[in-house]
């Protein structure tokens with residue numbers, strides 16, 4: 573009998589993916605009872621009225637597959653929200669498709685638009701699913717680095733020549749994320765116009781991930797890239813961050829009908845349809861009055877300042893985010909010369925009892941060292957958790 577060669581059961585497509593640092597940090601944080609300022613999701617729920625809408629939808633019998641493009645109620649609400657906040661006119665029948673969170677939207681867009689060998693321009697630091705999706709599609713990533721501001725309240729920036737060099741005849745897609753995780757950057761009009769010009773020159777598509785669209789503190793505003801060049805832009809968003817229901821995984825894509833159709837074609841074989849009652853509830857959330865959105869951002873601004881002040885008192889140098897719910901902070905005063913950001917964050921959990929994310933995970937190995945002097949802290953946490961986090965950091969720094 574011949575020996576069967578021992579082979580990995582994994583496809584070459586997924587074999588390169590390891591366990592993410594997020595999993596490792598969270599495990600360590602739980603094991604050591606650390607305050608978790610690493611995880612990028614709220615430790616509180618969204619509005620009761622939205623929960624009630626989900627309960628009513630379940631009791632009302634919306635418990636079977638919904639339409640593959642998404643429930644009519646949610647598509648209509650997405651179109652109304654786009655008109656209300658951005659002045660966009662969107663046809664809910666042909667220009668919106670609902671996905672399982674923005675994460676599925678990213679995967680579907682890449683699968684629906686990128687052929688093997690096509691190039692995809694990514695800004696790094698990048699939300700990790702961009703690179704995973706591009707890799708699975710056989711696309712070739714081209715990177716442009718966002719660089720930290722010198723002044724703590726300044727804007728992250730990129731080099732125009734580097735951006736131009738990232739585009740080629742093979743560019744099919746460029747992914748932009750504004751407000752940006754993890755830097756909190758708001759892309760400016762001039763930056764977006766440059767991006768659009770390069771995308772247009774190559775006949776490519778701009779995919780804009782706007783899951784933090786309502787978390788904007790300024791200076792600057794959130795400019796939706798699609799409002800500048802609607803014909804070449806797909807917008808993704810979701811109800812996770814805006815309404816504090818990340819576990820519901822309700823997202824959507826909107827844009828020109830042919831581009832939305834490309835997403836829809838992938839979506840129908842990835843999930844086909846997403847949780848029906850939660851779609852109806854997020855439709856209600858998108859229609860909440862303006863007061864909800866103003867209070868929500870005011871509350872987050874207060875939490876941002878609470879965390880930034882606490883970090884400063886503990887000897888870190890927070891780079892004040894202009895959007896999103898993360899603060900990147902320089903760790904130079906505490907970091908040992910031989911430590912990278914991963915080792916520093918491990919030690920912070922062990923010694924201070926506070927978990928943060930090492931930002932090099934949002935970079936390629938070649939460029940990761942530029943992040944070794946930073947850590948990412950999340951402020952989507954209740955005040956007692958933030959207070960406990962900053963007082964632990966202060967006590968640790970004083971020792």
Ligand SMILES: Cc1ncc(COP(=O)(O)O)c(C=O)c1O
Pocket residue numbers: 612672673674675676699749753781783809810811812818821822823
């Ligand atoms: C930039 C960015 N895009 C997308 C997502 C995922 O969104 P969703 O939960 O809707 O899949 C996240 C979540 O952290 C994110 O930070």
